[in-house]
Amino acid sequence: MSDSARPVVSVPTRPRVLAPLPVGTAVTVRVPATSANLGPGFDAFGLALDLCDEVRAEVSAGGLAVRVRGQGEGAVPTDERHLVVRVLREELAAAGYTSAGLDLLCRNVIPHGRGLGSSASAIVAGLAAARALLLAAGVVTETEQDTRARVLLEASRREGHPDNAAPAVHGGFTIAWTRGEDPTHPDAVRSVRLDVHPDVRAVVCVPAEELATSRARALLPATVPHGDAALTAGRAGLLVHALTADPSLLLDATEERLHQAQRAPAMPRSAQLLEALREAGLAAVVSGAGPSVLVLTGAAGVPRVRSVAGAHGAWDVHDLPVHPSGVSWRVG
Numbered sequence: 279m280s281d282s283a284r285p286v287v288s289v290p291t292r293p294r295v296l297a298p299l300p301v302g303t304a305v306t307v308r309v310p311a312t313s314a315n316l317g318p319g320f321d322a323f324g325l326a327l328d329l330c331d332e333v334r335a336e337v338s339a340g341g342l343a344v345r346v347r348g349q350g351e352g353a354v355p356t357d358e359r360h361l362v363v364r365v366l367r368e369e370l371a372a373a374g375y376t377s378a379g380l381d382l383l384c385r386n387v388i389p390h391g392r393g394l395g396s397s398a399s400a401i402v403a404g405l406a407a408a409r410a411l412l413l414a415a416g417v418v419t420e421t422e423q424d425t426r427a428r429v430l431l432e433a434s435r436r437e438g439h440p441d442n443a444a445p446a447v448h449g450g451f452t453i454a455w456t457r458g459e460d461p462t463h464p465d466a467v468r469s470v471r472l473d474v475h476p477d478v479r480a481v482v483c484v485p486a487e488e489l490a491t492s493r494a495r496a497l498l499p500a501t502v503p504h505g506d507a508a509l510t511a512g513r514a515g516l517l518v519h520a521l522t523a524d525p526s527l528l529l530d531a532t533e534e535r536l537h538q539a540q541r542a543p544a545m546p547r548s549a550q551l552l553e554a555l556r557e558a559g560l561a562a563v564v565s566g567a568g569p570s571v572l573v574l575t576g577a578a579g580v581p582r583v584r585s586v587a588g589a590h591g592a593w594d595v596h597d598l599p600v601h602p603s604g605v606s607w608r609v610g
């Protein structure tokens with residue numbers, strides 16, 4: 279029989295049956311804020327900051343209850359569209375499990391849409407909570423290293439770039455990169471974690487206004503001049519040395535030509551503050567996609583940052599230690 283003569287048989291696809299996790303299984307996850315790019319390390323470099331969101335997730339008998347305290351309260355949805363809920367449910371389903379009901383309590387301190395990696399931290403929280411629930415219920419066994427690798431892979435795939443996810447997962451200063459064409463391949467995202475020189479402080483100037491990362495990315499040109507790419511590549515190499523071994527080089531090392539000037543029209547106040555801080559000899563960069571400004575400096579630089587920021591309108595200035603270890607989770 280030729281193929282065209284064969285009767286068409288439609289095989290109904292049965293939805294996969296997901297196994298329920300035991301009611302009462304509960305975990306708590308803490309995830310740091312992150313600052314991506316650090317100037318020349320666009321989409322690759324990231325720093326974990328000691329400003330942590332905490333999420334408690336408990337399997338309940340039925341229904342969804344989401345409570346948000348702090349940042350995002352009254353603004354983010356508290357139904358199935360909530361970012362942490364969506365990611366958590368999808369990660370459980372990928373493992374073949376479901377949570378009949380779910381109680382979520384989010385204590386948020388990371389400001390949203392300010393370039394401090396709030397979306398990556400929420401995604402990492404959802405993924406880590408799902409893995410921790412599976413571990414607590416005893417239905418998967420994996421090492422802590424396996425859990426971190428899985429969370430980094432999935433968070434990077436969802437974000438579209440790994441620069442916030444890597445420090446949120448591993449802490450410290452991270453360099454992250456993607457490999458191959460298949461973003462679901464277990465080896466598709468790699469990162470290295472380096473210790474930041476102990477003299478370096480991360481001072482973040484946060485404005486009231488938000489800027490969505492998607493809007494900031496839409497401002498980037500498709501191509502850049504070779505000279506700009508060459509300068510930025512050289513500075514990225516230098517920045518690894520400056521951040522880990524010789525902070526006196528930070529001002530030169532944070533120069534770049536790939537994204538900050540191109541995005542300045544969307545954050546004019548940040549662009550002005552950046553210029554004023556750099557003219558004062560401080561190593562200032564746009565934090566992530568903006569509009570916060572990050573300054574990498576020593577202890578003596580902190581009051582100088584406050585003084586320059588104070589002369590340029592309203593900024594919340596936070597002097598934050600580097601978070602050493604990234605996401606953590608515990609039962610209960």
Ligand SMILES: Nc1ncnc2c1ncn2[C@@H]1O[C@H](COP(=O)(O)OP(=O)(O)OP(=O)(O)O)[C@@H](O)[C@H]1O
Pocket residue numbers: 312314331350354360361362384386389390391392393394395396397398400442489490491492565566567568
């Ligand atoms: N803890 C959270 N819970 C729920 N939704 C969140 C949470 N954090 C972030 N989001 C969602 O992500 C959006 C912000 O993501 P966006 O990528 O634009 O900025 P960002 O991650 O804060 O900054 P950047 O990526 O430049 O560091 C918020 O407006 C909200 O919709």
Ligand SMILES: N[C@@H](CCO)C(=O)O
Pocket residue numbers: 314315320321322439441442491494495566567
């Ligand atoms: N590398 C990203 C970080 C923000 O998610 C960007 O600058 O667009």
